[in-house]
Amino acid sequence: MKRTVLGALAVTVGLALALSASQAQAQNDRFKKVLDRGTLVVGVKADYKPWGFRNSDGKIVGMEIDMAQDVADALGVKLELIPVQSSNRMQFLQQGKIDLMIATMSDKANRRKVVGITDPNYYTSGTNVLAKKGAVSKWEDLRGKPVCGKQGAFYNKQVSQRYGAKIVAFVGNAEAKQALRDGKCIAWVYDDSSIMADLASGQYDDYEMPMATEDDTPWGLAVPLDEKDGIWGNFMSGMIYNWHRTGRLIELEKKWGIQSTAYLGAMNKKFEAYQPK
Amino acid sequence: MEVFADFFRDLYDTTGLNFVIFYEEYESERFIAAVWTSLKLIVICLILSLVVGIVGAWAQGAKSRIVRLVMAGYIQFFRNTPPFVQILFFYFVVGTTLERAGLMPLVDMGGWNEPLIGNFGWAVVSLSFFAGAFNVEIFRSGIEAVPTATREAAEALGYTRLKSFIYVIFPLAFRVCLPALNNNLVNLLKTTTLAYAIAVPEMMYTANQIWSDNVNVTEMMFVLFIYYIVLVGILVWLMHKWERKMIILGYN
Numbered sequence: 001m002k003r004t005v006l007g008a009l010a011v012t013v014g015l016a017l018a019l020s021a022s023q024a025q026a027q028n029d030r031f032k033k034v035l036d037r038g039t040l041v042v043g044v045k046a047d048y049k050p051w052g053f054r055n056s057d058g059k060i061v062g063m064e065i066d067m068a069q070d071v072a073d074a075l076g077v078k079l080e081l082i083p084v085q086s087s088n089r090m091q092f093l094q095q096g097k098i099d100l101m102i103a104t105m106s107d108k109a110n111r112r113k114v115v116g117i118t119d120p121n122y123y124t125s126g127t128n129v130l131a132k133k134g135a136v137s138k139w140e141d142l143r144g145k146p147v148c149g150k151q152g153a154f155y156n157k158q159v160s161q162r163y164g165a166k167i168v169a170f171v172g173n174a175e176a177k178q179a180l181r182d183g184k185c186i187a188w189v190y191d192d193s194s195i196m197a198d199l200a201s202g203q204y205d206d207y208e209m210p211m212a213t214e215d216d217t218p219w220g221l222a223v224p225l226d227e228k229d230g231i232w233g234n235f236m237s238g239m240i241y242n243w244h245r246t247g248r249l250i251e252l253e254k255k256w257g258i259q260s261t262a263y264l265g266a267m268n269k270k271f272e273a274y275q276p277k
Numbered sequence: 278m279e280v281f282a283d284f285f286r287d288l289y290d291t292t293g294l295n296f297v298i299f300y301e302e303y304e305s306e307r308f309i310a311a312v313w314t315s316l317k318l319i320v321i322c323l324i325l326s327l328v329v330g331i332v333g334a335w336a337q338g339a340k341s342r343i344v345r346l347v348m349a350g351y352i353q354f355f356r357n358t359p360p361f362v363q364i365l366f367f368y369f370v371v372g373t374t375l376e377r378a379g380l381m382p383l384v385d386m387g388g389w390n391e392p393l394i395g396n397f398g399w400a401v402v403s404l405s406f407f408a409g410a411f412n413v414e415i416f417r418s419g420i421e422a423v424p425t426a427t428r429e430a431a432e433a434l435g436y437t438r439l440k441s442f443i444y445v446i447f448p449l450a451f452r453v454c455l456p457a458l459n460n461n462l463v464n465l466l467k468t469t470t471l472a473y474a475i476a477v478p479e480m481m482y483t484a485n486q487i488w489s490d491n492v493n494v495t496e497m498m499f500v501l502f503i504y505y506i507v508l509v510g511i512l513v514w515l516m517h518k519w520e521r522k523m524i525i526l527g528y529n
Contacts, residue, residue, distance in 0.1 A: 135388030146389060151473075151482070152489040161303065168396070168476040169486065175369070175474075182373045184396075186388040 046083035116228025121218035311483035330412025419454030
């Protein structure tokens with residue numbers, strides 16, 4: 001009897017070991033695949049200036065594309081870009097169509113269950129407003145004034161509760177921005193990264209983003225979920241660490257005309273402090 | 278009031294049904310403001326659409342060809358375009374163009390302008406004219422149902438065109454077209470929800486905001502449904518009462 005139990009135990013342990021070994025192997029497919037293929041396939045945005053957009057030649061360029069190029073350079077492979085949308089970017093990764101996703105994605109707990117978001121975060125964005133130059137300078141200036149927004153955005157309530165702004169929310173952003181241009185409201189409240197994209201588009205030269213950003217949410221790049229703790233995930237963590245330490249992300253931010261984010265400065269300072277002087 | 282709030286807070290804790298508007302101050306204030314705004318919008322639009330309908334029906338039979346053409350143009354424009362498009366058009370195109378052309382009195386509030394007609398005003402204008410166009414046609418059908426003999430009798434008694442319209446034709450026509458009018462007014466009441474597109478904080482708009490902030494879509498949908506069922510019920514009940522009161526025995 002004792003022997004049977006021990007035998008069964010041995011078989012179970014053996015099976016478990018074999019299983020975990022095969023799992024460990026699966027985890028490390030991607031890195032080798034990329035090297036063998038000689039091409040790194042990255043899912044990026046193609047409609048979100050200046051992070052990822054098409055230039056006048058139709059080529060996809062932007063801050064996140066530069067980051068993807070850095071990764072390809074570090075691996076010594078060619079870079080291939082696949083444009084993705086917010087609604088399908090995680091599926092692209094799950095189905096193995098891309099090796100890596102750098103697509104302005106907010107880091108959320110429920111997303112971490114679906115894709116392998118690697119630490120540390122490479123960017124943050126939060127709530128800010130777009131307003132005519134000089135119209136407002138601090139959040140308190142919005143009290144009692146009409147502020148345009150998009151229906152369903154969570155910060156509408158926060159801005160009206162915290163600062164007493166009268167939120168005038170439209171169905172889409174196009175209408176909300178039109179109402180701002182028509183002078184129907186003093187400002188348009190939205191995500192600061194999207195506002196920066198509008199400022200970079202050249203259509204809002206008389207406008208500015210005057211507030212200190214609130215409610216920062218981190219952004220994460222992602223590898224396939226089962227690769228996260230393998231070579232590929234750890235490699236990407238190393239890339240992000242070095243981007244922060246060397247100030248590369250701050251440099252890219254400047255290159256693409258993005259208003260500097262406090263988060264990048266703080267991360268740079270923190271990681272640089274680890275270096276011996 | 279506290280017992281009421283506690284009941285719904287309890288309901289949320291025990292069943293997960295989040296009727297936040299009944300126990301959280303901020304949300305209940307928003308909700309009550311929405312009830313008020315939507316009632317105001319509905320009542321004003323109902324009355325104005327009736328006025329537009331009556332005046333329009335009279336103008337349709339005017340002697341002047343130009344007045345008749347203008348009426349026909351108005352009806353075609355408002356009947357043949359979706360009310361949703363009309364609301365957006367009035368607010369973003371007509372309103373803004375009038376402001377830019379300096380035809381709309383504006384108060385510069387520093388960074389933004391307070392126009393004479395804001396989003397609520399444009400919702401009232403477009404919805405009243407939309408339902409008004411149908412009312413004109415409904416009243417016309419009633420007027421045409423008045424026998425020519427009655428018309429001629431009024432003329433023979435020395436009534437002018439306006440006077441015979443007011444004292445003879447319209448009272449009879451009105452009775453004929455009440456059921457159709459009833460339908461159109463119910464429709465108008467429901468169409469006021471479209472004002473959410475230009476950010477008029479009526480019930481649809483506010484329910485949307487509340488369920489976005491509290492993730493209680495199902496519960497707010499129920500509230501929305503019941504709210505409009507009750508409102509339409511009251512309107513239909515009033516209209517039926519009116520209909521019964523206006524019955525002339527022996528006529529229709």
